[in-house]
Amino acid sequence: MRLLGKITAGLTLGAALLGSTAAMAQDDDVRIALVVKSLGNGFFEAANRGAEEAAEELGNVEIIYTGPTDTTAEGQIEVINSLIAQRVDAIAVSANDPDALVPSLKKAMQRGITVVSWDSGVAPEGREMHLAPSSDELIGKTIIKLAADHLPDGGKVAVLSATSTSTNQNAWIEEMNSVMDQYPDIEVVETVYGDDLADKSYREAQGLMQTYPDLDAIIAPTSVGIVAAAQAVQDADKVGEVNVTGLGLPSEMAGAIESGASKSFAIWNPVDLGYAITMISYNLATDEAEAAPGAEIGMGRMGSATLDDNTEAAMSEPFTYDESNIDEFKSVF
Amino acid sequence: MITEFLKSREAILLAALVALILLVETRFAGFAAPSNMVDVFNDTSILIILALGQMAVILTKCIDLSLASNLALTGMVVATINAAAPGVPVAALILLAIALGMVLGAFNGILVWKLDIPPIVVTLGTLTIYRGIIFLISEGAWINAHEMSAAFKAFPRAEFLTLPVLSWIALAIIALFVVLIGRTGLGRAFYAVGGNPHAAVYTGISVGFTRFAAFVIAGGLAGLCGYLWVSRYAVAYVDVAGGFELDVVAACVIGGISIAGGIGTVGGAVLGALFLGVIKNALPVAGISPFWQLAISGAAIIIAVAFNARSERTKGRVILKSAEHAT
Amino acid sequence: MQLQSNAVTSDAQAVPVLELRGISKGFPGVKALDDVSLSLYPGQVTALIGENGAGKSTLVKVLTGIYRPDGGTIMVDGAETRFQTATDASDAGVTAIHQETVLFDELSVAENIFLGHAPRSRFGLMDWPRMRRDSRRILDRIGARIDPDVMLRDLGIASKHLVAIARALSVDARVVVMDEPTASLSQTEIEELYELVERLKAEGKAILFISHKFDEVFRIADRYTVFRDGQMVGAGLLADTSEDKLVELMVGRAMDQIFPDRTPELGDEVLRVDGYCHPTEFDDIGFGLRRGEILGFYGLVGAGRSEFMQALFGVTTPSAGTITLDGERIAVGSPADAIRKGIVYVPEDRGKQGAITALPIFQNVTLPSLGRISSRGFLQMAEEFRLARKYTERLDLRAAALDQNVGNLSGGNQQKVVIAKWLATMPKVIILDEPTKGIDVGSKAAVHEFMAELAAEGLSVIMVSSEIPEILGMSDRVIVMREGRIAARLDRAELSPERLVRAAAGIEEAA
């Protein structure tokens, strides 16, 4: 309800309520802004929970969870501008565009704000370091393995990717393709894009099943796409024929696992990711660590991250969820 | 009658639609198969319903840009209720969705009717307001498949006589509109108000009220679609159907409904929606990059409006007797 | 005139179906109706006579529930009622054939006839088969061979008018209002309409027949009511009056007093038009116009006069023909061309084509002369006001301020603004299309005075008018148009109302 409170404050335009809002923002806490691709995405909500967990652990940290409502770079830039204006201590961003944010983030760094990226990265000149949830290589290997595990005799698989404005999906698909020689019986027939829109992804999945009636699996390395694809498979009465797998959120995929539309899927733990990036941001903002190639930065309970030559680090491997453990996680994120 | 039909906009549009389907068929056998056509129709159902609502509004010389936001808001409301109280029967939720949609439409309508604010300004405002309210209700969170009750999700996809209920609803709305537009005083008043608002007053028709009624009808349909959309895709979030309002207007324009009001048919709106639906479904199947879709629908709108304008061009008054029959 | 012989004998016993008492209706700047009364009796035709702008159409709108009067009472069968909407009036049995087309192009003929009161089937839905049947019956009754299923837009203007008449007859009305119903009909169609009026009369309907054609008034009406400047100035039985008396009532003074005395001094030929043709609107129009001359264009409404003038002014493109101005062949491709060459046009439809009502007076006046009041495209405000003041004062414009919106002025003053606008361009030829339509008598006289003044100063004037007195009083020469062609050319000496009417209606000799 804090949000609603602020809105009410804004609405009254100068009513007494505003005084309290102004006071709220002013203290000596380390203010870390968690800028996400878009608000309302379950994945980022979970990351926020991790960030709050870290904040509680650290004690003197205030988390500002923010982002645009649609996945555009312009929206993120406006958000970042207002964060710069608020002189936050650190900005941790999951970028909608690796390049478009650079000028704003550079400005932030010039004004002494610690800038890091996580999940979906920013070009190196626009941040101090990047925390990938996992490495592209590990993810690429995982997603094809998830499909192959259930296709002992080989078969046809298709990829339903996300929006065109994020780099990571493409990197994962590339890594996946590089290990395809390990799966000689599996053919990747096509890659389509659902733009991270539920309806478009749904239609694309439908199109795949029409185009390839003998399709065996759909790999959707995106949480929106995988849910839509599972729904499309169920609606087409192809449960058991087409296995939907890829990267998804347990809470959103619980139904698909239950119905059998998806046998298994993977994801890193966004709670951990939010936790880890908050820890890193804190350490950098308080000058306890410095982002340089080879540096090791503490991530609290997640251990520590070692930066490579591009000042990037990977948090951990993706974790596989199936009917054996879905119930345990579906209420978590 | 038949020759007249053959000369009509609907016939030309139908021919274009069939040609388009056949064209895709040549690139990808099976597209024109009945089962796939049923899928395409089912997929386009929501667009058809909204296009019919928008048509009512456009006929009265107004426009409703808030339909997609209305859809998203009612969708979020019913999904929220369903998630919080799975026991509420789906029928009640559908009625609620329609009622809420009508209220949102009535808000537009009352501003247009009583305060005489141009419809484009009103609905441009409510377009963002309704969308924003979704965020206030949901705090941005999604409502996912597993939070919805099975009955809630099952209704639109349940099959009845080989067609999903969603398709049946679209067919029912089409039938309802044929009656509303063709056989009721209100339906004919839409044409009168849009075609000649000044003269409509002389026939005892209240221009303001007729517009208000059109907004309420369009709103009710958007509300219904709100439920259909969230249950069909089994997800509700702030950006549901973002930008869809323009698809709806595009369907109407392609269907030959004149933005200047007073001209258009139920068949046209349905065909216009189907035309866009076929394009959307055909592109991925025919192996054309989905990135072409936007440009193709844009071009289709321009061609359609140019074509319609040509056939609508006013003839002016013919004074010379010799010319009266020539034109 | 024998028609009415046995219809009415005494005024006293008849009970009016509809009676208006002390009705007033005002608009910003004008009082359209001022305490008027009117009674309509069953089985009788009452002619409502008055000049344009006398308040006849406003009265029709009050009668049909479009306007709510500011004061006064409406009595139906002796009981006071109020017409809040058009439906109320129609429910009370009042139906009207309006002067303006109140029809819908995109609806079928049957629907145009029945819109608002369509027959319903059991489920409350429109009963199309019955509607078609009934339409056909009504159309047959008025002798119109029109398919009820045809879209209205596919009909010609005369047929549309018949549909409007059919619409009026589709309700079971006791009072039928006809607002200049013959204006756009051909002679045979007019005859058919007269028969229809007789039939309605026989059915006991009360008819209000609005016209300013005296011949038809005397032919079919029983009673008359005369309006002048929004007031009722006379009423009674036609049998007790004469045309001269009616004219005097209508204009309020003897005719020769209205128009300025002028002895034209005609100069050289300024404008020559040869073989002007248009594919659908006019054919082979040619004439010459001399300096200081006032050339009248007479014809019935819809004879193609305005259409020709608009082509001359460059609004539409002719298919053939030439214009010679001051001995030089010119091409007029747009109004801008015409204005530059010195031909200007005061359109008939002042609200739509002449004045820009939402803009101030000074901006209206200087609009075609912007080049003269600006330097390098930048407006010089002082210069602009100076120019606007010069021409509005010359026309004796009555306004509160030059930055007052034109829409707030009375019709006559609006017309003065439009004329001032054109004079400011210092034209050679000015075309005035129905220059005094819908303006008060005072402004009318001022416009006529001014026209004479302009001609005396050497300006050439073309005046389109449907008012015979105006044509007779102002023109040096008259061209009569009929159905898009020139029907007659008459010199001042040859002018008479009869010749004008015959030429305009296409009647070769006295009937």
Place this chain on the structure above:
Amino acid sequence: MSLADGTRPRHVPDHLTSRGQRVIRSWETLLVGVAVLIFLANTWASPYFLDPWNLSDATFNFTEKAMIGFAMALLIISGEIDLSVAGIIALASTAMGYALQFGVGTPGLVLIGISVGVACGAFNGVLVTRLGLPSIVVTIGTMSLFRGIAYIVLGDQAYNGYPSSFAFLGQGYVFWVITFELVVFLVLAVIYGIVLHATNFGRQIYVIGNNPTAALFSGVRVQRIKMILFLLTGLMSGIAAVCLTARLGSTRPSIAYAWELEIVTMVVLGGVSILGGAGSILGVVLAALVMGMVTFGLGLLNVPGIVMSIFIGGLLIGVIALPRLITLIRKGQI
């Protein structure tokens, strides 16, 4: 005074009311009031608001949109509308990115961006003025077409690597906190203000918007002026595309998504009648400031963008509805 009572002023004054009265009653004064109120509220609500650098950053929230808003104001005053402006930005930006691949330098990029903008405007203009199509529908079509072409060219790719001299156009500071974009915005505001309010051309735009038929009958070349306005709108979209691309340093087909609605909102909020015929550039400037301050002020409170849009939408309807509502209540009709 009344015209009916027979008094005849020999001298008709230039103005009905004094200049002061006219200023007080104007829409612009209302907007100034709203702007001041929002300024005060922002100052009160956030300690970060009154900081020159922050205020400078805040200008990015509206400068590019307002540039297009000026031309859009002229177009809407003339009775037309262009909903394809954001599509033009996408296409112009894509063209610049494409040219960049061939090593075109900053001047060339600017030229290309602007030319594509003008070409798109010409396309709209021809469809509307030559073929006589309704602009609202035409530009809904070209909106999809222009952005669609950008999608065809780019797909899920992006162009980046714009030279730093190009970046100056979107990110550079001219003097202290004054950005290059702000200067462009101010210069354009002055130019458009003069064009609309002090030239023949501007006067004719109002006339066309009020009554296109009477304008034609008064010798105004209606179609030609509308064509010029579409070209201007295209030109402004091109300039905005240059600024935005330079600011973002990259081109994606989704660039400036849904800006058309924000721009139209800005123009209408600025007092331009959507039906044509009335409005001022000052109003648009003030509306831009109001919208920029509302979004920035709420941004400082970390209110999500979509909630800000409720304010903008409410402001749009509210400022138009309120005076009409008051009139109705005064007349006793409600």
